[in-house]
Amino acid sequence: MAEQDAEPSGPDLSQGIAFADLADGAMLLGHVGDEEVMVARQGTELFAVGAHCSHYHGPLAEGLLVGDTVRCPWHHACFSLRTGEALAAPAFSAIDCWSVEQRDGKVFVKEKAAAKPSPKLSSKAPDRVVIVGGGAAGFAAAEMLRREQYKGSIVMLSNDDAAPVDRPNLSKDYLAGNAPEEWVPLRGDDFYSENGIDLRLKANVASIDARAHEVLLPDGSKVAYDRLLLATGAEPVRLPVPGAGPSQIHTLRSLADSRAIIERAKSAKRALVIGASFIGLEVAASLRHRGIEVHVVAPEKRPMERILGPGMGDFVRALHEEHGVVFHLEDTVAGIAGSKATLKSGGSLEADLVVMGVGVRPRLELAEKAGLKIDRGLAVDAFLATSAPDIHAAGDIARWPDPHSGQSIRVEHWVVAERQGQVAALNMLGLRQKFDAVPFFWSQHYDVPINYVGHAEKWDELLVDGDIASRDCLVRYKQGGRTLAAASIYRDVASLQEEVAMERQAA
Ligand SMILES: Cc1cc2nc3c(=O)[nH]c(=O)nc-3n(C[C@H](O)[C@H](O)[C@H](O)COP(=O)(O)OP(=O)(O)OC[C@H]3O[C@@H](n4cnc5c(N)ncnc54)[C@H](O)[C@@H]3O)c2cc1C
Ligand code: FES
Secondary structure, eight states: OOOOSOOOOSOBGGGOEEGGGSOTTOEEEEEETTEEEEEEEETTEEEEEESBOTTTOOBGGGSEEETTEEEOTTTOOEEETTTOOEEETTOOSOOOEEEEEEETTEEEEEEEEOOOOOOOOOTTOOSEEEEEOOSHHHHHHHHHHHHTTOOSEEEEEOSSSSOSBOGGGGGTHHHHTOSOGGGSBSSOHHHHHHTTEEEETTOOOOEEETTTTEEEOTTSOEEEOSEEEEOOOEEEOOOOOTTOOTTTEEOOSSHHHHHHHHHHHTTOSEEEEEOOSHHHHHHHHHHHHTTOEEEEEESSSSTTHHHHOHHHHHHHHHHHHHTTOEEEESOOEEEEETTEEEETTSOEEEOSEEEEOSOEEEOOHHHHHTTOOBSSSEEOOTTOBOSSTTEEEOSTTEEEEETTTTEEEOOOOHHHHHHHHHHHHHHHTTOOOOOOOOOEEEEEETTEEEEEEEOOSOOSEEEEEEETTTTEEEEEEEETTEEEEEEEESOHHHHHHHHHHHHHHHO
């Protein structure tokens, strides 16, 4: 996360820089006092904003200028250069804007400019919004409703016992012991009370009465809605393992799950990770960071080959092996007896910590019981509306018509869930906004981030620009000559450029 307290970089922008030094389309990092500021030029227009992304402090001057916005190089958040607003998740908080003056061939950054919020509230806003789910999509929706100056009631029902958390952190820095628990909540408790968001934890919604516009809780109480957002996410798949005790195999979705693994890891010496999924391997990396011996058992030949192709799969495997992970590929766990796991191949492993990461399944029970249209997920239209009036859906449960791939797709990506929550919020307010963001996800293994834009379930051509093993590459997944997706390592600007190209292709 953020490195703080360093000397501010670049020129003192309050003293001015030569206009000629700022090329059209360029960004430049400097400072005003001890605050780092980025100046940008787009044609004859000049902008100055805070230099760091409000998500994880990414360096915006190393991102991409697109019109009057800047995109963060790390996880593709987008900010308005005019207002500082975080236009697209994973950032929510605005960055500072500064006034800029051009005189005598120089550009001077003056003082911080007041924020200029531009709510889009429509006259069709409902009185009562209910959100089922306190995760990425649910949080982003509630935040956007209030950002848009929505004055009606927001009830957020979550069956978790923790307020919305930074879920990606649960398998990465938090699990590795590099991030304190204060970093995990998306917002402090005050945020909900101050913004009039009635967050009810441990509130397990039992059913929805779509006709009466009510959700029902197990104690028989009802919560009425005018607009409902379903954002129930997904739950880890649990494969049965003969002999394993009921709580012996950990899965990872919630803060409680991550805490339980950490607790066990305190005394564990050897861990078995079942499944070479993103989460499985991130857990492996975090447990290695804790000095635990880690064995990964998975049926595939190469980790992640299905999603990233063979070259990236080999790289990911080699990266983990460099850090001491032992793979048992093309194998499965046949049974567990005490601390001994037997493999289908006949071998056995000792493990005092077992984590299963074999994928997730969308939580569709509520939608199914309410009679909503299901299609390998909860079917929504381009506006994220379900088949029932006044019910929208977002996040891991939603299958939407993706204009870029031309298919209806469902993904399990943090940023997609948040952006869908944001768009669903606008649509619940009566605006008609299509969800047309290009899908994006990232994964982190040790010091290596992998970024992925687009969506390719299969491809007929795979082009590697750069060198995967040197951790400097952009891999394009193409079908019929068209780039469907691109994965990258340390090619952040190229990844952003691919994203923009995909957006323009579909437009
Ligand atoms: C450990 C981990 C690491 C990850 N890392 C990454 C990453 O690096 N990059 C990436 O792109 N994605 C990552 N993901 C995936 C990402 O977190 C999900 O795609 C995202 O959280 C989906 O958001 P969501 O709102 O749909 O669901 P969730 O965030 O899971 O939220 C669902 C919410 O609904 C609640 N709920 C469910 N049923 C009910 C009910 N009946 N009543 C009340 N509440 C209910 C749950 O308690 C939860 O609060 C990771 C996931 C995990 C688990
Ligand atoms: S640090 Fe900017 S999007 Fe994550």
